[in-house]
Amino acid sequence: MSVLEGEAWLRRIAADPAAGGHARSAAIENLATGPAWGGRDPVRIAGALRRGSDRGITIPGQLRLSPSQADSYARCPRQYALERRLKFSSGPTAHLTLGNLVHHVIHLTDDANDHPSVDDAISTLDEHWNGSDFGGPPWADAWYGRAREMLENLYEHRNPSHEVVASEREVALDAEGVRWSGSVDRIERRGSQLWIVDFKTSKSPARADEVARSIQLGFYVLAAQQDPDIARWGDITGAELWYPAVPQQRKAFATRQFNMAFLPEVRKTMAQLAADVEAERWDPVPGDACRHCTVRSSCPAVPEGQEAYIS
Incomplete structure (x- = not known):
């Protein structure tokens, strides 16, 4: 059982009158001390809401799309609706931050040099690197190494x-x-x-x-x-x-x-x-990617997401 599945189990007990007072109190106490055993802070746990309509998210005649949105929708329409349309997010990940930075460095390097070199790219990377975006050392050092390796691969073999x-x-x-x-x-x-x-x-x-x-x-x-x-x-x-x-x-x-x-x-x-x-049409597409989904706690297709709703 994963931590999130355990959390979902505790929430079911806490919400079930038939479970008995002692069991429900124990479940609530464990949920309240979630960070001590790897669970979430209770303020981040969704309340029990009645399932509402999935409609009303898109305004007719005002739809604008991008290829990245298309890829997101194709992977999972439910995740797309929550992240892209309703703006549910836990903030940028280190992978996303690194990707944006590398793209920006390539753009600046290409724009500033007729014949860009590895040294040009690394110099631009150093100019725009902020280790605090990656948690500081030693984690930031590892992420910097990944960025540098990508730029070296790209420009050494240009x-x-x-x-x-x-x-x-x-x-x-x-x-x-x-x-x-x-x-x-x-x-x-x-x-x-x-x-x-x-x-x-x-x-x-x-x-x-x-x-x-x-x-x-x-x-x-x-x-x-x-x-x-x-x-x-x-x-x-x-x-x-x-x-x-x-x-x-x-x-x-x-x-x-x-x-x-x-x-x-x-x-x-x-x-x-x-x-x-x-x-x-926001039907979820359950699969291996659900393990890393940032909105799974609000998705009824997974156990912990189901606990966010009464029905």
Whole structure:
């Protein structure tokens, strides 16, 4: 039994009149001293509320989406509704903070240098590093090492024939009456071709067949193709995910390519996903990812989330 499952068990006893006074008092006492045995502070435990309607979250005619929101909805509509629409959050994690920092450093390095080097990237990292964001030493030292390793992998093996045309380029697309927008990490010129590159700081690359149909990369390609300023630079001929935290034997780091033949499928998927969000379909998708979900204490699909509601 996990700590959260134990907490849910205590809450059931505390709320059950048939459990008897002594058992209920003991359960309440244990809940009140949760931090002493690894449980949550009682002020963070949701009260018992009656289940309300799942509707009324999305305002008709005002829906705006991004590829990151699409990925979030595809993983679990319930988590998307709680985190993205209702803004439930326990705050940024160290992984998210590191990812944002590495992206920012790459953007600044590419913008400031025609031929960026490892030294340029590390200098920019040092300028913007704040160890307190990662809990101070020794934890911050470990996170700094991860950031530095990613930047070294990225810039040590940079192809000098690939020109960075744009960095953190904002793009947008209207699809079936819904406005989609996002930011392309990098657009590269490779000979006569333009390629879109998106950086991922995860140590676990997505499967190649998933990336081949990626909504995120597909959206970037579709939006870039209709952007007149980007069109003046040339035609978008490909898109990739780069994983600088995942070194490979024969190349600097892992990459995954989008299959341009799936662009029509991506457009259809975007339309269906937008329709599902507008229809407010928030069904949870239970699975292994639930163990790390930041809103599980408010989700009726898991034991501790069920305890937040009377029915």
